[in-house]
Every structure is written in C-alpha cells, then in structure tokens.
Amino acid sequence: MSLSQPIRQTMLYGFACLLLPASAYANPLLQQTSLSAQSHGLLLAALVAAGIMFLVALYLLWSITRLNSQVREQKKPHRRERFRDYLNLLNSEQIQKILRIKKLPLLAGLLLYGSSCFAQQTTVVRKLINDPGIIITILLIMLPLLAGIAIMAIKVLNLLQQQRNENNRREAGEFANYLQNEADEATLQTLRDRQAALDYRLSGQELTGSGAPKDNRGLITYINHEEHLPFFATKKKAIKRPDIDTALSRLVVAFIVCAAAWLVIGTSVGEYVGIKFVSPDADHISWLSFGRLRPVHTNTVFWGWASLAMLGLGYYIIPTVSNTKLYSIKWGWYALILINLAVITGNICLMAGINNAGGEYREYTWPVMALFGIGLALTLANFFKTIARRTTHEIYISGWYIVAAIMFALVITLVAYLPWWQNGLGETIVQGYYMHMGVGMWFMFFTLGIVYYFLPQQLNKPIYSYSLGILAFWAQIFFYTVIGTHHFVFSSIPWWLQTTAIVGSIGMIIPVGAGFTNFIMTFKGMWHKVADSYTLPFFLTGIVFYLTGSLQGTAEAFRSTNLLWHFTDFTVAHSHLTMYGIICFFAWAAIYAVLPRLTGKEAPHATIGAHFWLALVGLLFYTIPLMYGSTLRGLLWMDGKPFIESVVMMAPYWLWRAIGGSLMWLSHLFFAYNIYKMLDKKATVDIAATAVAKLEKEYQQAPTPIQ
C-alpha cells in the first residue's frame, strides 16, 4: 500500500505522541514499587526502561523535524544553486555518462512502496504486590514491552528513511531534468574541465627521474639493488662512531668477553642442576652434587657474568658521559683480574665443600669475597676520579646510578662479612638485608645507570624526564634499603622488622613506576625504530620485565601471599624474571650496542634474533609453569597434605623448567657466537676499503710524476 506524504507524516507524529505520554506516566506508576526494598532492582530497571523510551521518543521527534525542514528547504526557489552544488559532487565516470547521454530522456518517478506499521503497544500491569513472584513477572512483562518499543522505533526509522529517499528521488528527477533541458554550453564546459581535473594522475616518477641519484649530502647508504625474499627481518646497521681510545676499548672488550664466558659456564651449571630435579641420579660425584652446584650457578652468574658485564659497560659509560679519559686503564685491568680470580677460586671452594655456612649468595668465604671487594674498590676509585676531572658541568644521571651502585655494593659486602653482628639470628637479619641489597642496590641500580645511557643513545633522543630519573634514584635508596627481611616473613626475626620490609616493598612502586614511565615515554614517537633495530627489542623486553618483575616482588611481600608462595619455587621463578628478564636483557642490549662501536664489526642479525627469541621464550617456559606449579604446591601445604604429594605434583613443572632452561642456555651459546663475530679479526675483505688502501699504497710508492 502506498501512502501519500501527509498521511505518513501524520502517522509519525502520532507515534511520537504515543511514546511521550508512555514515558510520562511510567514514572508515578513505578515510584510505588520503591516502597519495597525488594523491588529496588525492579525500580532501577523500570527507570532505565522509561529513560530509554523517553530518549527514543525524543530521537524520533528530532528525526521527523529534520525531515520536515529538509522538505521545506527543497521547496525553496534557489534550486539552481543547489544543482550547481550537485554538479561538484559528480565523479569523473558520472560526468562521462552525462556528457554522452545528454540528449537521451531520463527515467524518473519510481514508485515507492511503503508498508503499514505494525508496532504494538502492550499495557503495563498496574497492580503491584511486594512479592518476588510478581516482581519477576513484571520484569518478564517489561522485557517484551521494551522489545516492542524497540521494534516500533526501528519501523518508524525505516519509515523516515523511506520518506527521505522519496524526497531525494524527487530531487534527483528534477536534477536530471535540469541537466537534460536547461544545461547550457557553459555548464558542459564546466563539467569537461572538472573531468579533466579529476582524471589527473601523477606519473609516479616526479621525485626520481631516470638518471643516477645524485646525493650531495651523503644521505643514501646501503643501497639494495635486488630485493631478496626477506627470510630474516632486515635491521639497521650500527652507526660508525668516532673511534674511542684503543686501550680503553681493549679493557671494555676484555670485561665483556670474560662476562660472556662466565654466562655460558654459569648457565651450563644452572641447566645441569635444573636437570637434576628431573633426574636426581644423573651423577653420584660429590663435587657435582646439587647442594654444591646450586651456589656455583648463582654465584657465577652474579659475580662472573652480570657483575663483569655491568662493570665493563660502566668502564665505557663513565669516561664517555664525563667527556674525559678514564683515570687509570691499569686499575681497570687489576679489577678484572681480581674479580675473575674471585669467581674461579670461589667456585672451586664451593665444589670442594668449602663455603661460608649457608647464607644465599654469600656462599663464597671472606678471603674469596675480599678479592671481589678489592676489585670493586679499585673500580670505584677509578670512576670517582674520572668523574672528578670531567669536562662536562653536570654529572649525567648514569654516573649517579653507577657510582652509587658500586659504593652500595661495597657497604653491603662489608656488612655481610664483618663478624660483629652475625651471632644467632643476627646472621639471618643480615642475610635478608644482604641478599636483597645485592640484587636491588647492586645489579638493579647499576643496570639502571646503563639503561639511562644506552636507551637514549639507541633511540637518538634525550631521556624523557631527567627529574623522574632523580626521583627514582632517591626513592629506590629510601625504600629498597629496608625491604631485605621480607624473605623471612613469619620467621622469628622481630615482627616490626618484617612489617617495615613489607611496607618498603609496597613503596617500591614509586621508583619502579617512575623508572618504567621514564623509559617507556622515551620511546614516544620512536616506536617505529623498534622494528628495525636489534638492540631495542632487548631494551623493551627489559623494560617490560622491569615493571612486571619488580611489582611481582611487591605482590609477593604481603603476608597473605607469603603464606602461599614462600619456600616454593615461586621465588626461583621471580628471581629469574628479574635477574634474567631485567638485568640480562638490559646487559645484552647494551653489549650489542657498544661492541660494534668498539670493534667496527657486527654480529649476524639472524643469530642475534635467535639469541633474543630463545632467551625470551625460554624464560617464559621456565617461569610460568614454575609459578603455576608453586601456587598449587603452596595450596597443598596450606591444606596440610603429606609433603611428598607436593613433590610428585611438581614433577611436570620441573620438567618444563628444564625445557625452558635449555632454551635459555642455547640462547647463550648464540650470544657467545655473536660476541665472537663482533671480535673476529679475519672478517670478510671490504672491497671498497681495500681498493682505497691499495691505491694509497701505489700512490705512495710511485715516483712523483714529472710535471
């Protein structure tokens, strides 16, 4: 049935009027229900329904009004102007057609078919009793009611759309009529010009031309004439920097090579002790038994790998940010030798069964740790004197973190090894302090200094906020120093000390949040660089673990979580998330950034990628099952189940740990290979450089040409 326009409009107004009173009388009706507490939810639902109805009514009213004004607009006499606007809307193809068919008659006046509206209106049950059954019933009734309103609204909107389309078609008919009968030559010319403009295309060679490129400023490098199948992502090559002092360069390289060697050794041991969880009878040799090898693993990666890597990078950073020469290269070598000696003798002692009586990470006896301490003291003096004769006015924040970390490490070592406060539980209080200051004030602090130098350098922009760096510096000293005893929550050390440690752990949100924000915001506007750099993915991973791993530490410190996770392998997973996820990834990032600068050689991007992915995937395989299994184990313990049940339950998670550990270990072999490639003396002959050298030589040998 086709409806004429006036009838349809009357209908629309009718619907709108119907709706408005409906929402109006919905309110007093529903207020009665609010008398009962039970019908609170009902009241809310009814109010929402009423609100929806009111909005629908308003929207319909607005639509109708708009349509009306459109119709009125179309009846105005400026139709020529309107048509001119339409002409501008035409695309090239349409113009083509118009020009071609200008003399042909146009079909117009399509019939419109509209359907009558079947929107239904149900009446609301007015009688309300404070009975759940009734309330539910009313709710059930309201549902179809609302659905009915929704359907009606849709129908009305369809009707409006039809009306709008009819108006448009009429307008189109008039426009076509105008084009056919009234358009003059000037209009046609306008159309032709418009078509030419629309058809204009760039040749695609505006910026190139056919000649060879002329690069007056040396901006074009690494020209690739043949595009190969990109099996490995292409990364940017390291930028050639001014040569640094070769003597310093040799020292830094030596630190990094020793560190890498200790990483491979230390994690081979770690891998083996991990396997012992799966196969406890792998060997029966006293020197290789679990209790003796475990501290060999931890101490080797702590003092051998991470410490040497950090110090090596520190020897590069401190003179660079001070813009001066290192105070003494010789002292640097002494430090390297002493620390290596400490790790070698320490490990031999541990395997022979000579240790410092049980405290974690202070298994080396004091004569061994003294070697390490002297190495640190030499380095501290060296860095301090270098900074003292800096040629920059300010001390760059990296220097803050690095020098402070070495000072703190010395304090920690002294506190841990001096005998005057170690009897009875004093040993435990110092132990809690020592082991946590070791990771937080030595490894983490130093590494932050490294990141503050290398991250801006690799992104080629300044750090986001110097102030945040300063805030994090002081906040970390303030909060971190007190959190050590959270390793002994519920033990017999004083309750107030445990609480202080927990509060400090929560306070760590401040420095971690500040540091994380600072690093992530430094990436702002530079995210595209991540994809074509091989150092930035390492930095980014480290930053993410810096936030997650550190805050996990906060979460673990609460008494409730301690109950569940303490004594389980959750702690082992956490220490790997942090020491590996943060410290190692940052150290690798910095090493991949600095070594090409020192040697002028890069490692293959494919093996760097292999290192990155194996380390990351391995770490996740290692930690996630271990955290999951440990949670289950804690629950079993809390349930009072026999201990051996929790051992049986852990078996698959220990297997996963060994698998993840193997991947991590494999990645370290790639790392060692990459270091080798960055140092390799017999690299491929550089054709250009060799040719120049040859010419130079010939030029020098040739007799001076006679003029």
Next chain:
Amino acid sequence: MEFFNNHKKLFGTALLLFVFLTIIVAILPAMQNERKNKLLPGAEPLTADAAKGKELFIANGCVACHTQQVRNVEMDKTWGSRPSIAADYAGSRRTDVWRNTATLMGTERTGPDLTTIGTRQPSAEWQLTHLYNPRILVEASVMPAYPWLFTVKPQPGMGEVAVSVPEGYVAKGQKVIATREALQLVAYLASLKQTTLPDGAATPEFLYKRTVKAEGGAATAELDGEALYVANCQACHQPNGEGLPGAFPPLKGSKIVLDDNVELMISIIMNGYEGRIKEGYGPMPAVGVNNQLTPEEVTAIMNHEKSSWGNGAKKVDLEQVKKVLSTLKAPEQP
C-alpha cells in the same frame, strides 16, 4: 642545582643515606637481637659427632632445599609443635675463622623442614639408607644420593655399621658400610629437636588457622587414613606395605596388623617396638607420641593398614582405641 653537580656532595649524600638506613634496618636489629636472646635452659649443646655432622650439612649445601624454621603459621604445624623463636638460634655462633654463623634457616623447602627431624624420624637405619639413596625409601624423592659417605665391601669390619640396601643398588655379595662422616651427619640430624619452653613461658601462637570445612557432621566424618599413613608411616613401611627387607618389616600380611586384639598394634604405633631386632629389623621409633597423633588419627591409620594391600582384618572403632590408649604408659624418656 649546585648540589647535583658536585660529585663529592652528591655521592656523599647518597652513601650517608644508605649507610644510615643500613644501620637502622640491619646492623642495630642484628646487634640487639644478639644481646636480647639467650639460649633456652633446656637446650642441649651439639655432641662432638653432631657438630661434625653439622659441618657436613653445611659443606654439602643441604640448606639449599631444607629449611630449619617453623613459622608461626598453621601450615607449619607439620614441622614442629611450636613456632621457632629467636632463642632457638641463640646458640649459633661463628663456625670458625673462615666461616660465618650457620643458623641454617634456609629460604626454600624443596625438601621437608628439618627443625624436628630428630623427633619425626629418629631411626638411624632409615636415615642411613635414605642418605645412601633416597629413592630406595621414597620413590618420588628428588633428593641427591650421597654414596660418597659410604664404602662398599664384602664384609663389615669390627664396629662398622652396615646399611640395609636392596638388590640393584649395590653389587651382589657386597655390603654398604657407613663411613664416620655418614654417622656424624645422622647424629646431627638426630640432634635436631625443638627444646621445650621453660615453665611459665608463653608459647607463641600459630596464625592463619585452618577453617574446618565439615563442621556439624564432624563426629561421624572419618579422617583420611591413607593420607595419614603417607605422612607418618610410609617412609619406612612403603606405599605397598611391604617395608624394606632387612630394615623395615612389612605390614602386608603382618600378624600384628591382622590380629583382632589391637592392644599390641596401638602400643607399637604410639611407643615404638624393638621386638623384631633379632630378625634383622631395626627398632621402630615412638611415631605416635613423637608426632602427637590423636585417637582419631590412630584409628584412621589402623583401619587403613588393616584393610589395604590384601589385608582383610576387622576394623577398629574409636572407643576401642581410646580405651587401649588410656591404659598405655608413656615411653621411657632416653
């Protein structure tokens, strides 16, 4: 700011702040702790052998997996009758000029806590076999074996201790002999007990009490006999109830277990047994008394033993057990 650009002021301040906090949270509490806490009156000093054993415990890094601390939380009740207190560790002093104090509290429980291992597992036989290879006794154990604390030869000499080791763990015709070190280590483990607090001293409470789920019907609810067996008996008598030949007698088909007169069985569980030493079995420790088993728990364990591994004896009820328990006298204190 001038302060930030003066390396002496900057680093000096950072160092001072750090040292100040260090003194507050580490050095002063440690010293105060040392001054305040004295050894409990009932604490026994380590014997010479046990002291040597402790050194072996340290040298082999046992603390990597075994804690020695009962925390003041309900879940740690398994490991001791009261939470450990600072006075328990007051006797620990510097080991020697090279080595630090060894409280051996530990930070990880890959294996069980050892605070009361001397009470929970006093059997030297068990400890020796377990040290030689833990998997002889506890199949699922991941603890390392310590064969270097033992020698293997055809016959034990005078005064030497032979260890019960089943076939497959030692060549035929050979005997495993405990070295002095092994005996010292076992002596140390046997010495690990909780000292009773002096009369009048308040025992610290266990926090985070477990909520009993089956309230109301508790009177009729039976305890899980199997779980109790695993926790208290299985280490020696094994999951299959067959024990270990030459060390721990089988419960499967055992006359005492099958006997309808339950007096002897209850007595053995509570106070231990030395009746089968002549057959080569070791003495059984007073498991029930040591582990403070309740009559309900004893009943559940007995019924599990009486009905498992093909044992088809009549079950006991709680009243019967309570009656026998009231007649038993406490074992003689050594």
